[in-house]
Amino acid sequence: MSGRMAERVVMVTGAGSGIGAAASLRLAEEGATVIATDIDGASAERTAAGLPGEGHLGLSHDVTSDEAWAAVFRAARAAGLKVDGLVNNAGLLSLHPIHALDIDGLQAMLQVNVVGVALGQKHAAHAMTDGGAIVNVSSVAGLVGAPMYNSYGATKGAVRAMTKGAASELGGQGIRVNSIHPGVIETPMAESGVEQLKIDPARLKRFYPLGRFGTPREVANVILFLLSDEAAFVTGAEVTVDGGLTAQ
Numbered sequence: 001m002s003g004r005m006a007e008r009v010v011m012v013t014g015a016g017s018g019i020g021a022a023a024s025l026r027l028a029e030e031g032a033t034v035i036a037t038d039i040d041g042a043s044a045e046r047t048a049a050g051l052p053g054e055g056h057l058g059l060s061h062d063v064t065s066d067e068a069w070a071a072v073f074r075a076a077r078a079a080g081l082k083v084d085g086l087v088n089n090a091g092l093l094s095l096h097p098i099h100a101l102d103i104d105g106l107q108a109m110l111q112v113n114v115v116g117v118a119l120g121q122k123h124a125a126h127a128m129t130d131g132g133a134i135v136n137v138s139s140v141a142g143l144v145g146a147p148m149y150n151s152y153g154a155t156k157g158a159v160r161a162m163t164k165g166a167a168s169e170l171g172g173q174g175i176r177v178n179s180i181h182p183g184v185i186e187t188p189m190a191e192s193g194v195e196q197l198k199i200d201p202a203r204l205k206r207f208y209p210l211g212r213f214g215t216p217r218e219v220a221n222v223i224l225f226l227l228s229d230e231a232a233f234v235t236g237a238e239v240t241v242d243g244g245l246t247a248q
């Protein structure tokens with residue numbers, strides 16, 4: 001532990017799995033107190049219980065609910081924690097062709113991927129009275145198009161746009177807001193994505209200049225940097241973590 005996040009309190013949504021769990025661990029390793037939240041409360045509690053250091057919380061939290069956001073911030077205050085970092089990470093993935101639009105899948109993604117991030121920004125803006133930093137987890141699909149990604153890309157493009165709007169609006173309050181854009185990262189969501197695409201992973205990897213998928217910890221390291229003081233002059237940025245996929 002080298003303490004890059006000492007004295008900091010960071011809330012991570014979707015922390016029960018994948019990138020959120022890895023970010024929680026990486027932030028705690030650097031001294032942050034982590035509030036790990038997930039709609040699957042038991043998984044959030046497991047993440048929190050496995051973190052180094054003391055005082056972490058694991059909470060049940062549906063990011064689509066304004067009241068649930070109010071409740072997790074209340075729980076943080078009740079534990080004496082003033083949140084100064086937020087990772088809007090919870091997300092859903094539904095892949096379908098335009099000809100067979102899955103309207104329920106799109107509506108669900110709009111709720112979690114877009115409304116969830118908007119609510120997170122709102123509650124963080126209220127809570128971060130002494131400034132802070134937000135990382136919104138978008139995707140390469142928020143930057144470029146691909147077959148089957150029309151609906152998911154719409155939600156992740158919205159996250160990119162909201163990030164820039166929030167950076168503009170909240171900069172005066174000392175709040176930095178950045179988006180990250182991962183390519184395929186080895187998580188349960190990516191497994192489901194490969195399944196939905198019915199594509200051989202080895203074939204997909206050939207699209208990546210680095211010839212492989214990323215790991216949750218590689219994404220967590222970028223989240224850590226953007227939340228830390230090392231990124232003090234970085235706001236409104238879109239950072240790809242994609243092994244060069246979108247460089248081509």
Ligand code: NAD
Pocket residue numbers: 013014015016017018019020037038039040043061062063064089090091092093112137138139140181182183184185186187188189190
């Ligand atoms: P994951 O499925 O492993 O984890 C997502 C977590 O979000 C789960 O624990 C789930 O319970 C939680 N969640 C779902 N709905 C929720 C809700 N309403 N409220 C609170 N929590 C909820 O996925 P992951 O791969 O770790 O994805 C994390 C983020 O990274 C997502 O926003 C995803 O879109 C994005 N992303 C992932 C990849 C990838 O390849 N894995 C690539 C680009 C972007």
